[in-house]
Amino acid sequence: MDVAGVAQTVLLGWYWQNEATCFLQNQEIAKWVKHAPDRFIGFASIHPGSSAEAVIKQCQEAENLGLRGVGELHTGVQCFNASSPGWLALADWCCAQNWPINLHATEAAGHDHPGSVDTPLNDFVRMARAHPQLKLILAHWGGGLAFFELNPRLRKSLRNVYYDCSATPLLYEPSIFRRIIDIVGYQKILYGSDFPLRLYPRRQKSPDYYSFLDAIRTDAALSNQEYRAITTENMQDLLGNA
Numbered sequence: 001m002d003v004a005g006v007a008q009t010v011l012l013g014w015y016w017q018n019e020a021t022c023f024l025q026n027q028e029i030a031k032w033v034k035h036a037p038d039r040f041i042g043f044a045s046i047h048p049g050s051s052a053e054a055v056i057k058q059c060q061e062a063e064n065l066g067l068r069g070v071g072e073l074h075t076g077v078q079c080f081n082a083s084s085p086g087w088l089a090l091a092d093w094c095c096a097q098n099w100p101i102n103l104h105a106t107e108a109a110g111h112d113h114p115g116s117v118d119t120p121l122n123d124f125v126r127m128a129r130a131h132p133q134l135k136l137i138l139a140h141w142g143g144g145l146a147f148f149e150l151n152p153r154l155r156k157s158l159r160n161v162y163y164d165c166s167a168t169p170l171l172y173e174p175s176i177f178r179r180i181i182d183i184v185g186y187q188k189i190l191y192g193s194d195f196p197l198r199l200y201p202r203r204q205k206s207p208d209y210y211s212f213l214d215a216i217r218t219d220a221a222l223s224n225q226e227y228r229a230i231t232t233e234n235m236q237d238l239l240g241n242a
């Protein structure tokens with residue numbers, strides 16, 4: 001972070017397949033937040049495939065640990081969908097607490113890569129329609145859902161859906177920034193580092209923040225305002241501390 005001039009990041013949890021591991025990770029993230037509260041904001045690992053009661057308990061534990069959002073979750077790996085009781089309880093809780101939820105979105109069409117598990121795009125639409133106030137952050141450009149906002153009816157349903165650009169160098173050409181901005185507006189796009197994943201495996205010996213940020217600055221052709229919004233201000237707005 002220091003090398004790349006990154007002042008503050010959101011630490012995301014992983015989409016673990018059982019509650020106990022989610023809790024362990026939340027404790028670890030809470031330790032980092034406590035260590036440097038001005039550098040780190042913590043999001044919680046939650047298992048929405050559990051019962052509604054179990055999910056609420058996980059949320060309360062995460063809140064007690066000082067975490068402020070949820071994610072990254074995975075509908076395919078964690079076995080839930082838009083009508084699962086655990087998901088509905090989580091979405092209710094997050095609406096009430098004004099917590100954003102980050103969901104992994106696998107590209108609906110693309111190349112096969114190891115460990116890739118499908119996340120049906122229509123599930124995200126159902127989630128957004130059932131909880132219009134919910135701030136949903138779909139990772140990796142929503143697996144392509146952002147493109148469908150060209151449909152005006154869908155755009156209305158997805159008005160509180162945000163897209164992060166994590167993994168872009170592995171999936172798309174840099175012009176995706178301009179193209180998606182033209183469709184959804186820069187206010188709905190968030191920077192995602194994917195750290196500690198190496199986004200340029202051929203030339204990156206170790207993970208860093210710098211390479212992708214530098215590529216965005218040089219290749220994505222963003223205005224200063226768009227760059228600031230995507231890397232900083234949109235997330236501050238989402239967290240309600242602009």
Ligand SMILES: [Zn+2]
Binds near residue numbers: 072103104105139140
């Ligand atoms: Zn992901």
